[in-house]
Structures are given as C-alpha cells and as structure tokens.
Amino acid sequence: MESFRSLTVTQRDQILVEQQVFDIFKTFYNLPPSSQSFMLELQRENHVEYLTKGLTGLGPSFCVLDANRPWICYWILHSIALLDEFVDPELENNTIDFLSRCQGPNGGYAGGPGQMPHLATTYAAVNSLVTLGGDKALSSINREKLYMFLRQMKDASGGFRMHDGGEIDVRACYTAISVASLLNILDDELVQNVGNYILSCQTYEGGISGEPGSEAHGGYTFCGLATMILINEVDRLDLSSLTDWVVFRQGVEGGFQGRTNKLVDGCYSFWQGGIFALLKRLNSTKEVKPIPLGDGEGSGEESPQTTTSSDAAGEEGLNGDLSLGGSHSEIGDQHNTSSQDNVIDIDHNHSKGHANVEPLFNSLALQQYILLCSQELNGGLRDKPGKSRDHYHTCYCLSGLSVCQRSWLEDEDSPPLPRAVLGPYSNLLEPIHPLYNVVLDRYREAYEFFTKS
C-alpha cells in the first residue's frame, strides 16, 4: 500500500470522501431492517418546513445571495412542488408580487428589485412563476419585453450574454433558450448560431464546457445538451462520446461528480442525472414532424402556433414543445448526416418497444447516495456528508431523485414500479420535465397557457 503522504491531492481528497461515505453505508447495512427503512425515508415534512421557512425569511449570511433572490425562490418553490406540497395562497401572491418587482421595465428579471436584468435570474423567475401556476402568475410575465431582452443579450457569435456587458457562456445560452421555449417566443433570430457555439464547447472528453477550450463539466453539459434539443440540433453533438463521458461521472459513492476525477456532489444528481433523462427522450424528438414557424417575430401576442393540435391534445406537452425546434430543421438538416448514427444508437432501447427501459446509469445507487449521504434528517439536502444543507442542493438533489425514480419509464405519466423507488414508496416525487426542470403538470399548464395567448 502506498502511504497516504505519497498520494496526490486528488487521491487524498477522494479517499477522505470515500471513507465518510462508506462509514455511512456500513452503519446502514448493520442496522435492523426497520431502522434501515427509516434511514431511507425522505423526510418530507422536515424538508417542507425548512423550505417554507426560507421563503418567509433568510438570515444575514444570505447577503452574499442578494443578487440571486429569484434563484432562491425557484430552488424553494420547485422543491416544494416536487414534494407535491403547496405554498399558502398569501405566500403565493407575495411571490408573484416580489418577482414583478424584479422584472425590469425593459424586460427580463433581475437578482432583486432595482438591479439589472440577468438571464439566469430570468430563468429562475420564469420557472418559479410556472411552478406556482395559475393565470395571475403566468400573466405577470411580460413576454414582449422579455423577448426584446433576449434579443439584446444575443451576441454576434450566436451565444448569449448573461446581462448587458456580461459574460458569454453555455449557461447563458441555455437559460435564454429555455425561457424562450417555455414562453413560446423562440424564433429563428434567437436560435441562429447558438448550435455552433454549443458545438464548439463539446470537449475531447465528450462532455460540454462553459466556454470553448474549458473542461467538460456536468452543469454545462446539461445546459448544452438541453439547448441543442430545444433548438432541434442535437444530432450535431457527438452523443456517443457524451454518453460515454457521463456514465463515467457516477462514482463508487453512487452519486455523480461534476468533472473527471473531482469529488461527488449531490447537485450533480440532477445536472448529470438529468442528462440521462434527456438522452432517453431523444427518441420522441425524431417522431415529431417539423411544423413551419412562419416568418413572424415570434414575440408576445403574435406568437405563432408552434405545434399541431394533435401534439397538444394527444401526446401531451412533451412532444409538443420539442416540435418548437421544428422550424429550425433546415439548420439541423445540414449537419444531420455526419452524426445521425449517434441518435440511432441512443434510440436502440426504444426500438424494442418496451414500456420499461433500463437506465444507462445506476439509479438505485444514486438514490442511495441522495437519501443516505445528501439528506439531512432535520430537513434540507446537501453536497456531501460534512457539508451544510442549502436551498440549491435541496432543489437539485430532489430533482435528481425524481429523475431516478422514473428512470425506467418511457412515459412519465405512468407510476413507476415499487422497485424503482428506493425506500418506502411514499418517497415518490412528482415527475419533472427534464428540459426545463419544472414539475411536469406545471409545465403542461404553462404550455397550454402560452400556446393560447
């Protein structure tokens, strides 16, 4: 055995985390079954209590998140929705009112009242309002102005800037395209060359980086892949190498790391786990017929209908929204030939026509990591043992858990088998739409709302 001192920093850090995690697993396996099932139980009430408390008041240490308040709203509201709980109507009204104060006079949402609009907080605010649902929340979004804001953030390179004079990266592309798609204001101008930018960020490892040249990273890989699906250019990515990269991000702890040889972190349960939900879904993109978007500006009241009635009525929203990208098929087609095989590869499981498909990652191992290592029994979830809970990790650990529980299903509408849900079946969370990370039925409501209006 090598002595600890002779190991590199990466090896030492990894060993320390493994020891902590394996201690927890060892304790768990030595417990009687009744205690085991308690350990695996999602502490719903405590989580909801922790979350609701954050919505009503945050301590002075949150000063450093003063430019991220719509994010805090989203992390909390989405977590509560995943747990199938509701915030009381007064709090809901207060949230709508508060987010309206973050909405800029020229569109988009800022990190707090009086700040500049920012793409990431715009994404967070829109997802928060979609999660609340209802006409009041959804109609509080000024789509015409938001569209203008997105256009202003569009860079000549095809990418987007986070804010006026801000940085260009894959996050900015995703948040812009996600919001535009969700609000039904996505058009050719917004899409133009985004695919080239994302493509330039796929690295030799297979994952996607924040900027061209940087290291492949889970958060950016999710953002890049989701963007490419939303604009219907996913075939241009090397999906085989992306898949191969992401399956190796799951470690012996059961959880995911964000980059090669980095430490496990509960938030990647979603950023990496969600990638598998997207890959699984690619099948349905191919079956959607492209519907011409027309020449309209695509903003506001004049938003063209972007889906066939049969999509909206029959297949439910999932296919419908993907057809948004249909108008850009001419962009995608230019490149289809080179990488089409990849998509066929990904489709393989589906071609058997089984209702249940084997997920490409280890769903039960990830659930075990989330429940035993990321969960604080008093409420809230965390990065890893030894770290403190926070709203961000609570949101992304729960989102990842929801993805896991339905990872065998081809269709989110049917309930998963009991063996797909680790711990008591009452751990089952609401399904999400993986492209936007909002709860599926809230997405559908928003989809209906913004298709009609």
Place this chain on the structure above:
Amino acid sequence: MDSREDDGGEPLSRMAEWRDVTPLPQDDGPNPVVPIAYKEEFRETMDYFRAIYKADERSPRALRLTRRAIHLNPGNYTVWHFRRLVLEALNADLDEELDFLQRIANSNSKNYQLWHHRRWVVERLGANARAKELNLIKKILSIDAKNYHAWSHRQWVLQALGGWEDELDYCQQLLEEDIFNNSAWNQRYFVVTRSPYLGGLKAMRASEVRYTVEAILANPNNECPWRYLQGLYKDDIKALVNDPEISSVCLKVINTKNNYVFALKMLLDLLCHGFQPCHEFRDSVVALRTSDTDPLGPDLSMAICDILEHVDSLRASYWIWRKNKLSVAAV
C-alpha cells in the same frame, strides 16, 4: 472581509461627503418573499448605491462606494457593471484595479463577476498585463488546482495576450504534482491543439502519445490519460485504430489483470471502429474471465462487454447497452 480599507467602516450617513445624497431603500414591497435580514452596513451601503446608480453618478466617491458594496457582496453583478462605467468615465488607473481584484480573489475566487471584470480590465491594459496575470492565476491554482474560473481566465489570457511559450511546461509541472488533475490534462490539450508555437495536434501527436502512454502505465485506473489519448485522435479515428501503440498499451494493462476497466473500454472502442485483433488480444481477454462471467462467446467485443458488465458493475446497464448496440451493428 475588509470593507473598511478606505473609510474605516464608518456609517455613510455620518460622512460629510455623502451628506447631499438621499439613500434609496430597496423596493421590496409590503410582503416580500425570501427577505434577507441585511446587516446594517449592508443595507446602508446598498441604499446609497441605489441612489448613486439611479442618478448615474460616475464620480470618485461612486467608485469607492462600489468597492464597499463589492466587498459586502461580490456576486452583485449590477454593482460590478456600474463600477466599469465609473472606471471608464474617470479614466481610472487599471493597475490599481487589478490589485483590488486580487484582494477580492484571495477571499472568494469562485465568482463569475470577479473574473468577468478581470477580463474587462486586462483587455484594456493589453499585453503589458500578461506576465502579472499569468502569475496571479498560477497563485490561485496553487491553492486550488481545479478552479474552473481561473482556468477559463488563463485560456482567455493566452488567446488574447499570448504567453504560450511556457504553458506546456506549466502543464507538465502540474501533472507531475498530481497526474489525476483533469484540469491540467485539459489545459495540456488546449495548448497542444491551439498553441501557435507547437505546430498543432498532428505535429505533436507522436510525442503526446508517448507521454500519455507512460502516464497510463503508471496509473491505469486514471481516467484522464485515457480520455486524453482518444482526444489526440479526435476526428481521426482511423489513425487511432491503426496506431499500434494504442492497442499495445491496452494489451499491457489487460495482461496485468489489475485496474483494466479503461483498457478494456479502449479496446472495445477500437474494435467498434474496425480494429482487427490478433490472437494475443483474445487470449488476454479470455484470461480475465472469472467464475461468475458467462462463458465467453466467439465475438471479442461481446466478450469485453460481458466482462465489463461484471467487473464494472456500477455501469452494468451501460455495458449491456453497448453490447446490444454491437448486435444491432452486426445485422
């Protein structure tokens, strides 16, 4: 955090220079959600900032105020943005600005705004700022060798201002310290593919393959060099398949019967792209068979998937999926 370096932390309301400004409270509404219990100094600073921002006052005191606000919350992009407007208006000394940024980075080096601002400053300073910049990043990477922002900034500096000459040596040094540092491998790839001095990937390939193969043989369970090796043949998969060094490193690792998952995976990828194995490969793979693997079939790729399904059981479903892809491809 040191917000007191200019004004001793005295409340702004008691300072003569701010007497003419009426603080502007945050418009949080009667019943805000996610309300933060601001510290008094934070609340007051931001109230004055809002007043100055609204009045668009680009003055020396506005510059000092943004410094105070940034110390209290380095994540406030609006403050940073306004600070750039003020710096421009005052034609301020940007070397001083770099020193200020360095102090912020010492306490919080993982923040988008800080690094974006740094880019803005360095862009204006031009090539003169290069050496200082590359050294500062080195310092930050010596504390956290995988700091994502620091690496992105470093790549930007190299592309915007140059300084490529020593970069391969720097990667080499970091990899000697920690061969598992994937950020250093990624930087190596960046240098090898983009440095104007090295002649590009093709020119560098042979020596890079040699280096990588050595790294693999020293630590066959290190994923970084395996990925890097495939990267060296990006868009030239035929050359990867035909390079005897690649298949031979796979064979060497497999023959040790230890830490061979990545070696088997590479061999599988080679086979999928048309590699024609000799008997030696099959014998080595067969020798890995354990009692719980099914009898291996005649197809080497399938046999590899079967073995990986068992020895890399965390990814069992991936290996089954890969195996299924093989049979589809064969039809």
